[in-house]
Amino acid sequence: MKETFLLDGSTIPFEPGQTVMQAALAAGHYIPHLCYHPEFKPHGSCKLCTVKINGRTVASCTMPAEAGLQVESGIEELNALRRSLVQMLFAEGNHFCPSCEKSGNCVLQALGYDLEVHATGFRHLYPDRPLDASHPDILLDFNRCILCELCVRASSEVDGKNVFALSGRGITKHLIVNAESGKLSDTNISLTDKAMQVCPVGVILPKRVGFSVPIGERRYDQRPISAQALDDAPRQIHTSGSCSTCEDAP
């Protein structure tokens, strides 16, 4: 018999070592998230996945699952906080969805729709972040960076190239390229790198392919992110008693 905890009243079984987020997704329960990616070690920076456990707020992507936990996620109090976090991300960068080629495939945009963020709500900072178009095949548009560090982790842990890093502190924190010139053209990044595939927003882009997917066929045109996030998670087919995980499960 597996150990379980309660998420919004539902019984969630978990394997030893799983986080609350991992167990929830595996059991088919969505918790909003941005910086979490099932293939990488939890990061806990975006705070979108904040839940309440026994009255205390914690990041569910880093919180180890424990038997008997009483976890609250889908409550208006938390969703209001999540909306504010998404609004602040929109206000902090330069996110111009109408002409962004990531539109329809963007996790931040999809979360905004899912959380019913209808307006930014905060004064825009309009940071000055010039593009890095130096690489012949790859464009960096720093305007859209949300500092999730997925590219940093992918380039370091999977590609073994360490192309990206974060620099600065607080409001001046920003994504940089690990090259003496600071230019992407002076790195060994390539189109097939994992770092090219993990950016949740429109920062790291292959050149000259923008808008090639028509409206209606983009990832989040048909189904909201809350439904699709479960596609990417290792799933437990059976949620009672003996469970198995299957990465191909829908």
Place this chain on the structure above:
Amino acid sequence: MTDINDTLETAAHPEKLRRVAIDPVSRVEGHGKVTLLLDEDDRVHQVRLHIVEFRGFEKFIQGRPYWEAPVMVQRLCGICPVSHHLAASKAMDMIVGATLTPTAEKIRRLMHYGQILQSHALHFFHLCSPDLLFGFDSEMARRNIVGIAAAYPEIARQGVLLRKFGQEVIRITAGKRIHGTGSIPGGVNKNVSIEERDYLLKDIEQVVAWSRESVGIARQLFEQNLDLYNNFGRFKAHTLNMVRDDGALDLYHGGLRARDMDGDTLFDHYDYSHYWDVIFEDVKTWSYMKFPFLRSLGPETGWYRVGPLSRVTQCDFISTPQAEQARVEFLAFNGGSASGATLGFHWARMIEMLHAAEVIQDLLHDPDLQGNDLVSKGKRQERGVGVIEAPRGTLIHHYKVDENDQIVRCNLIVSTTHNNQAMNEAIRQVARQYIDGRKLTEGLLNHIEVAIRAFDPCLSCATHALGKMPLEVELLDVEGDRVDVLTRSSDGSFCSWD
């Protein structure tokens, strides 16, 4: 204290002029301000249509990747975004060295003619028919599409459904009714499926029939008010438009044709990729809009008229039969009087709408729409120019792209900018016709608005470099006397009234 007229007028005795401002001009996208300057005999001495809104697209597109331009610049307008979408795409076709596949070109044409149909329907039925059907001096509360629906329910219904059909054509080809993404550098991102084609085909015959009836409405208006329609804001102008190789009306692609006000050809089938050799832009300190002129005639007399009236009167023929018949009748009407009238814009616009409906009908029967060869590319170029005949007239997009794929320069000459001086001239003629001494009447204001609307201007579209725009902010009291003013010069310096 600075006299109010010092900053407004260059007349010999500006102190004897009276300033009349009409602001805003309602039912025109964006904002405009008309200044009438009267002389001591209360005659209209000068007219200025001030464009008080600018968008800055030419500046903030700089640094962006070139494939973003067709999607970004269409935000210039919510009524005819497809025109900007396609003009930018055509420019980017040159950048990527593409020769469009038949499928890509026909889908773009379908998108464009859908745009012409919906925009012309919107303009004629929603924005202008209240003035035209009720009269320019009719009750303000009644002069709108709701009033039309009450008094002429069938006309209103047809107008709404014609526009809806055009928007559906756009949705199917571009992905959305407004601000889609269907056209990309070198082609399109989707074809038209059999189901989509059949969905449009089921209504197209009705759309063609209603468009034909719309031409009849425009003709009737002339017949019923011949003197008014012939003479309202009438003036002679040079013309500019694009024509197909054989001289036919073509709103998607062709060469430039310019004729002077007497009909003599200045240039014909001119390759628009070097438009700057024949068209130049003048800048005035008092307007946000630029003043394009034909180089061969110079800035003072080289202004010209673009749009439906120029296109329908200056093409050699129209390739679709019903629109061609309508064109011939238009040119022959009352000895050709309608083809030079400002209100002839509306009739010509309806002929183009009929042509658009016929072109859509032909395209929907073309199997190339279901092709899968959507994108092409060739040798990369540094500069790209795209020109299209937008609903309101010739639209020019010009970009320079660097080796990193970033746009480094952009110049947009939109239809309303081409028509800038022509609109001033039309307003001047109307003001001279209808002003009554020193008394401003609502009727005069209505007539001026009717003259402006005939051009269907998109005032929001006029662009100007950010930070280089001379601006004047003035505060007037109830008597019309200036109580304060703050001016920014073109060098960025400010000075206040005191």
